[in-house]
Amino acid sequence: MNEAVITGKQIVGNFIEFTCTCAEVAQHAVPGQFVMVSVSPTLDPFLNRPLGILWAKDDSFALLFEVVGRGTSLLACLEKGDTLPVLGPLGNGYSLDASSALLLAGGRGVVTLHFLARRFKELGIPVSMLCGVRDSSEIMLERYIIECESGLRLFCCEEGVRGLFQGTVVDALEEYAALHPLAPETVIYTCGPEGMLRELAMHPLLEKRRVEVSLEALMGCGFGVCMSCARKSTEGYMHICSEGPVCALSEVTW
Amino acid sequence: MCSLRGYLVNIKTRLGTLELANPLVLASGTAGYGREIAPYLDLNRVGAITVKGLSLFPCSGNPPPRIYESASGVLNSIGLENKGVERFIQEDIPFLETLSTRVFVNIWGTDEHSYRDGARTLTAIERIDGIEINVSCPNVEKGGASFACSLDSLASLIGKLRKVVTKTLIVKLGPMKEDIGAVVILLEQLGVDAVSITNTFPALAVNLSNERLFFSRKTAGLSGPAIKPMALRMVYEATQASSIPCIGMGGISSGTDAVEFLLVGACAVGVGTATLKNPAAALEILEGMQSWMEGRGIERIEEIIGKAR
Numbered sequence: 001m002n003e004a005v006i007t008g009k010q011i012v013g014n015f016i017e018f019t020c021t022c023a024e025v026a027q028h029a030v031p032g033q034f035v036m037v038s039v040s041p042t043l044d045p046f047l048n049r050p051l052g053i054l055w056a057k058d059d060s061f062a063l064l065f066e067v068v069g070r071g072t073s074l075l076a077c078l079e080k081g082d083t084l085p086v087l088g089p090l091g092n093g094y095s096l097d098a099s100s101a102l103l104l105a106g107g108r109g110v111v112t113l114h115f116l117a118r119r120f121k122e123l124g125i126p127v128s129m130l131c132g133v134r135d136s137s138e139i140m141l142e143r144y145i146i147e148c149e150s151g152l153r154l155f156c157c158e159e160g161v162r163g164l165f166q167g168t169v170v171d172a173l174e175e176y177a178a179l180h181p182l183a184p185e186t187v188i189y190t191c192g193p194e195g196m197l198r199e200l201a202m203h204p205l206l207e208k209r210r211v212e213v214s215l216e217a218l219m220g221c222g223f224g225v226c227m228s229c230a231r232k233s234t235e236g237y238m239h240i241c242s243e244g245p246v247c248a249l250s251e252v253t254w
Numbered sequence: 255m256c257s258l259r260g261y262l263v264n265i266k267t268r269l270g271t272l273e274l275a276n277p278l279v280l281a282s283g284t285a286g287y288g289r290e291i292a293p294y295l296d297l298n299r300v301g302a303i304t305v306k307g308l309s310l311f312p313c314s315g316n317p318p319p320r321i322y323e324s325a326s327g328v329l330n331s332i333g334l335e336n337k338g339v340e341r342f343i344q345e346d347i348p349f350l351e352t353l354s355t356r357v358f359v360n361i362w363g364t365d366e367h368s369y370r371d372g373a374r375t376l377t378a379i380e381r382i383d384g385i386e387i388n389v390s391c392p393n394v395e396k397g398g399a400s401f402a403c404s405l406d407s408l409a410s411l412i413g414k415l416r417k418v419v420t421k422t423l424i425v426k427l428g429p430m431k432e433d434i435g436a437v438v439i440l441l442e443q444l445g446v447d448a449v450s451i452t453n454t455f456p457a458l459a460v461n462l463s464n465e466r467l468f469f470s471r472k473t474a475g476l477s478g479p480a481i482k483p484m485a486l487r488m489v490y491e492a493t494q495a496s497s498i499p500c501i502g503m504g505g506i507s508s509g510t511d512a513v514e515f516l517l518v519g520a521c522a523v524g525v526g527t528a529t530l531k532n533p534a535a536a537l538e539i540l541e542g543m544q545s546w547m548e549g550r551g552i553e554r555i556e557e558i559i560g561k562a563r
């Protein structure tokens with residue numbers, strides 16, 4: 001485990017963003033990877049929690065997590081100056097060989113796609129980003145959509161909120177594609193709730209396209225020893241922590 | 255002699271005729287096949303690694319979810335997923351050959367033949383020092399009851415395996431109906447070299463959000479600190495009843511936890527669930543155990559094995 005020092009904390013609605021210093025994690029992290037975070041120095045809760053990397057630069061990296069249960073509530077109590085034991089970076093990450101990219105994020109799925117968009121921007125690769133949330137309590141996530149001159153950004157909310165596109169990410173994708181037909185070489189990257197991913201997997205607009213998805217699973221270790229994180233794929237079970245979390249959407253079975 | 259921080263405590267230990275450089279054993283199922291954990295921990299510094307339970311043929315395991323966290327513990331329903339004996343030999347033995355640590359291979363089967371065929375193939379591999387038999391799995395020939403559900407079925411299986419296993423033969427026991435003292439006496443008579451105590455405890459988790467059982471196979475195995483007092487009791491009773499060497503495990507997460515197992519009679523200790531939280535846990539436990547012994551002026555591990563009676 002490495003000791004990351006929390007150098008910044010921001011409360012973003014029901015989410016917390018930590019900026020941390022830890023060269024071992026930051027210098028090796030690529031978009032799509034995650035860290036296992038120890039949420040308690042005691043034996044209860046016992047397991048570490050997987051969290052995606054929001055960005056990494058020089059010796060710093062950031063996490064953005066939704067407070068959903070005991071572990072994330074304990075994490076939320078940490079303050080600037082506290083140390084956070086982390087293991088990582090873990091998992092494979094998105095591929096960066098696209099000539100243009102469209103990123104589809106649902107809820108906390110924005111975390112690793114934010115990092116990816118930053119990286120594409122640095123590489124000069126045109127990137128568009130559509131991000132959706134369920135209700136007005138999550139609209140603060142809009143700040144994580146990356147502005148890129150060559151691409152489009154759209155933030156939507158299923159609940160009607162003035163000034164925002166009303167609908168799901170899939171609705172936004174349909175709207176977007178009607179205005180800007182998807183170029184054949186555009187690679188789609190997605191991360192979000194199961195329902196959204198399933199809908200995308202069946203969607204005619206994405207048929208026969210290269211689509212990469214980042215998946216979640218309950219995890220014991222995060223580094224490939226326990227086989228807890230199995231998920232059905234076309235090749236049998238895949239282990240999300242070591243063979244993923246990123247894989248081709250066509251490999252996932254629903 | 256092992257000197258981690260410049261002090262000397264003799265922590266060499268023995269399982270029958272097999273010597274271990276130290277008593278720390280990575281338990282089966284939480285260290286992969288070795289390669290997976292190697293980036294995080296110097297495998298040559300543990301006494302032995304036990305690889306994930308292997309069956310003769312690959313097994314895809316149980317449907318997810320496979321893990322649930324309870325107070326100071328973990329329930330797992332991995333369903334013994336593994337790559338099978340052949341792939342293990344091809345893909346993992348070359349890496350294990352680069353190590354100097356002891357290698358134990360944990361095996362399981364659905365009937366006596368599958369255990370025997372797996373054991374026969376593995377015992378022929380030079381790099382393997384010991385074969386650990388997981389008897390806490392369902393015997394399909396006996397309607398799915400565990401091989402450890404009666405002394406007869408256990409004796410029948412282990413008697414056959416003893417004939418084919420030329421390496422150190424370890425039997426891994428879990429909670430069972432039979433008196434553990436009677437079980438270990440039987441295993442000693444059958445020529446078993448050592449026992450590992452304990453496997454996980456059958457347990458249940460409920461999913462409140464859909465008001466159903468959490469795991470598709472209903473029950474799952476509880477491990478971690480929550481089971482430590484029960485594991486200590488089993489190790490104590492087993493080592494009281496017989497002099498068979500015992501690898502004690504169940505919830506060990508600190509040096510002093512390990513010392514407690516030695517005090518009740520284990521001559522080596524297994525670390526399982528603690529590795530999930532910290533891949534280098536076994537080495538930290540080893541260091542903690544050594545500094546405890548040093549603090550007490552203990553020079554040899556034998557001085558504490560079985561002292562608490």
Ligand SMILES: Cc1cc2nc3c(=O)[nH]c(=O)nc-3n(C[C@H](O)[C@H](O)[C@H](O)COP(=O)(O)OP(=O)(O)OC[C@H]3O[C@@H](n4cnc5c(N)ncnc54)[C@H](O)[C@@H]3O)c2cc1C
Pocket residue numbers: 034049050051052053064065066067068069070071072073108111112215216217218219245
């Ligand atoms: C590779 C990966 C990356 C992730 N990245 C992020 C991220 O960047 N930001 C973020 O907010 N969350 C992320 N998650 C989800 C996050 O790990 C869980 O929300 C967290 O572990 C919940 O811990 P808890 O103790 O608060 O919740 P618990 O009390 O354990 O559970 C509360 C709820 O969260 C669900 N949950 C628990 N563990 C997981 C898990 N591993 N994956 C999905 N759901 C889970 C439970 O089913 C339950 O519904 C990621 C998960 C994975 C597998």
Ligand SMILES: Cc1cc2nc3c(=O)[nH]c(=O)nc-3n(C[C@H](O)[C@H](O)[C@H](O)COP(=O)(O)O)c2cc1C
Pocket residue numbers: 220226281282283284306307308328330332334360388426452453454476477478479481503504505506524525526527528
């Ligand atoms: C995820 C997981 C997988 C396991 N797989 C095996 C296995 O394949 N064979 C086996 O004999 N024991 C297996 N075990 C049991 C452990 O080896 C150990 O006996 C038990 O968990 C108690 O020790 P612990 O509390 O230190 O984990 C597994 C345990 C866990 C948590």
Ligand code: FES
Pocket residue numbers: 218219220221222223224225226227228229239240241242
């Ligand atoms: S979480 Fe342990 S193998 Fe993936």
